[in-house]
Amino acid sequence: xxxxxxxxxxxxxxxxxxxxxxxxxxxxxxxxxxxIPKVAVLSSAFFIASFIRVPIGPTSAHLLLNGLLGMLxxxxxxxxxFVALVLQALLxxxxxxxxxxxxxxxxxxxxxxxxxxFRGLLRRSKNLAFLGxxxxxxxxxxxxxxFISIALLETEKSFIGLAWTLVAMHLPIAIIEGIITGFVIxxxxxxxxxxxG
Amino acid sequence: xxxxxxSFKPAICLILTIICLQLFLxxxxxxxxxxxxxxxxxxxxxxxxxxxxxDGSPCKNSKxxxxxFNGQKILETTTDEKGKYSFITKEKDGLKIVISAGEGHRVxxxxxxxxxxxxxxxHITKDKKSQVEPKTxxxxxxxxxxxDEVVDVKLKGLRNEIIDLRKQMDKINLxxxxxxxxxxxxxxxxxxxxxxKKNAS
Numbered sequence: 464x465x466x467x468x469x470x471x472x473x474x475x476x477x478x479x480x481x482x483x484x485x486x487x488x489x490x491x492x493x494x495x496x497x498x499i500p501k502v503a504v505l506s507s508a509f510f511i512a513s514f515i516r517v518p519i520g521p522t523s524a525h526l527l528l529n530g531l532l533g534m535l536x537x538x539x540x541x542x543x544x545f546v547a548l549v550l551q552a553l554l555x556x557x558x559x560x561x562x563x564x565x566x567x568x569x570x571x572x573x574x575x576x577x578x579x580x581f582r583g584l585l586r587r588s589k590n591l592a593f594l595g596x597x598x599x600x601x602x603x604x605x606x607x608x609x610f611i612s613i614a615l616l617e618t619e620k621s622f623i624g625l626a627w628t629l630v631a632m633h634l635p636i637a638i639i640e641g642i643i644t645g646f647v648i649x650x651x652x653x654x655x656x657x658x659x660g
Numbered sequence: 661x662x663x664x665x666x667s668f669k670p671a672i673c674l675i676l677t678i679i680c681l682q683l684f685l686x687x688x689x690x691x692x693x694x695x696x697x698x699x700x701x702x703x704x705x706x707x708x709x710x711x712x713x714x715d716g717s718p719c720k721n722s723k724x725x726x727x728x729f730n731g732q733k734i735l736e737t738t739t740d741e742k743g744k745y746s747f748i749t750k751e752k753d754g755l756k757i758v759i760s761a762g763e764g765h766r767v768x769x770x771x772x773x774x775x776x777x778x779x780x781x782x783h784i785t786k787d788k789k790s791q792v793e794p795k796t797x798x799x800x801x802x803x804x805x806x807x808d809e810v811v812d813v814k815l816k817g818l819r820n821e822i823i824d825l826r827k828q829m830d831k832i833n834l835x836x837x838x839x840x841x842x843x844x845x846x847x848x849x850x851x852x853x854x855x856x857k858k859n860a861s
Contacts, residue, residue: 467696467766496855503848507841514832546847550840555832 465513465551465566468559472617479614480564486541486571494539501658502543505532510547513557517636524636530603531644533574534581534596535651535658540574541567565614573606585648585659592652592659593645600644601637608633696767697830698759699823703812707771708746710823711739711759714830718743719761729753 471479494502512526532540545567551557558566577599584595612626651658696719700709711719724737724745739745739759749755755771798806 469768470760470766491851494851494855496852496859499848499852499855503845506848507844510840510844511837514837542851546844550843554836554840 465548465558466562466569466611466614468561471562471565471614475614475617476561476565478564479562479566479568483541483545483564483567483571486538486568486575487545490536490538490541490543493537494542498536498539502536502539505535506543506547508532509544510550513551517639524633526636526640526643527570527604527607528600528640528643529570529574529607530577530596530600530640531647533571533576533578533603534585534599534644534648536574537578538575540578541571544571544574569610569614570607572610573603576606577603582659585652589649589652593649596645596648597641599641601641604633604637604640605630696759696761696765697827698757698767698769699826700757700769700771701819702771705748705750706746707749707755709744709757709769711743711745711761711767712827713761714832719759719765722759722761725758725760727756727758729755731756 509528509532512528515526517524517526529540529544532543536543545563548558548563548566548570549560552560552563581595581599584598585592587595608629609626612629615625648659696711696713698709698711700707709724711722711724713719718741719739720741720743722739722743724739724747726734726736726747726749728734728751734749734751734755735747737745737747753773757769757771758766759769760766
C-alpha cells in the first residue's frame with residue numbers, strides 16, 4: 464500500500480503533498496485538547512497495523528485500520544496517519560519521505576469520507592452501528608487502493624488492470640478490517656457512546 | 661480535565677488491547693510489510709543477484725533494469741521463481757540495478773567497479789618472478805585455475821551467508837516497533853503541550 468521513493472513523478476508528489484498539508488492543517492485545527500490521547504493511541508495502532516501482513520498472490524497486503532481511524536477521529540485522522548507514516552518511513556523505509564504526501568492523502572482521505580458517509584449509522588441501533596463500522600472499515604481500504612492506483616497511473620499505464628489487481632488483492636483485508644472496525648464500534652457504543660459522536 | 665481523560669479510559673483500553681493483539685500476531689510471524697530489497701555481486705563478467713521482500717519471500721518475475729555509470733540503460737532481465745537474477749556484462753565500471761516489483765515497490769542497488777584481474781595477476785607474477793621459481797609438479801596456469809576454483813567454492817558459502825545476514829538485518833525487529841510507538845506518543849504529547857500553551861495565552 465505504501466508507494467516507495469522514486470516511483471512517482473514530481474507533479475504527482477507535489478499534488479499529494481499539498482492535499483495532505485491541507486488535510487493535516489484542518490485536522491490539527493479541529494482536534495480538541497482532550498481528544499489528543501485518543502488520537503495518539505489510534506496513531507500508534509495505525510503504525511503497528513502495517514506490520515500485520517496477510518500473504519496474497521505474488522506480494523502481500525497488510526492491515527491498515529484507516530477506516531477505524533476515520534470513524535473515530537474524522538478530520539483528525541489526517542495528522543494521526545501522517546505522524547504514523549513519518550515514523551514508518553524513517554524507521555522501516557515503508558514508503559518514503561518524498562511520497563509521504565501521496566501516501567497520507569491516499570489513506571486518510573477515504574477515512575474522512577467514511578466518517579461523513581457512515582457517521583449517521585453509528586448512532587442508530589447496535590446492528591446498524593456494526594454495519595456502519597463494517598462498511599466504513601472495508602470501503603476505506605478499497606477507496607485507498609483506488610487512490611493509490613490513480614497516483615500510479617502515470618508509471619503503470621494500465622489503470623484499470625492495476626486498480627483491479629489492487630482491489631482484488633485487498634478484498635480479503637478489507638473484509639477482515641470491516642469486521643474488526645464493526646466490533647470496535649459496537650464495543651465503544653456500549654461502553655462509551657460519546658466517543659462516536 | 662482529569663474527568664475527561666478518565667472518560668476516555670475504555671476507548672484507550674480497547675485500543676491498547678488491539679495493539680497488544682497485533683504484537684502477539686507479530687510473534688506468530690505473520691508480520692512484516694512489504695519493503696523490497698536486493699543484493700548483487702560480481703563474478704568476472706557475470707553478475708548474480710537476489711531480490712526479496714523484507715520477510716524473506718522472493719520477488720517473482722520482477723523486472724530488473726541495469727544502468728551503467730552514466731545512467732544509460734544497458735540491459736533488462738527478470739527475476740526467476742526464487743527471486744534470483746543474473747546477467748553478463750562487459751561493463752567494468754559501477755552499475756546500478758533497479759528492480760520494480762509492481763504496485764509501487766521499487767529498489768535500487770549499486771555495484772562497485774570490478775577489480776581489474778589482470779592488474780592483480782600482473783602484480784602477483786611480478787612478485788613471483790623476483791623469487792626463485794618453486795619446484796612443483798603442477799604447471800603455473802593449472803595451479804592458478806585450481807586455486808580459483810577452490811576459492812570460488814569457498815566464497816560461495818561465505819556469500820550466501822552474507823546475503824542471509826543482510827536479510828536478517830533487513831527484517832523488522834520488535835525494538836524498532838516499540839520505539840516507534842514511543843515516538844508517536846511523544847510527538848502527540850508535544851502537540852498537546854503546544855496547543856495547551858496557545859489556549860492559555
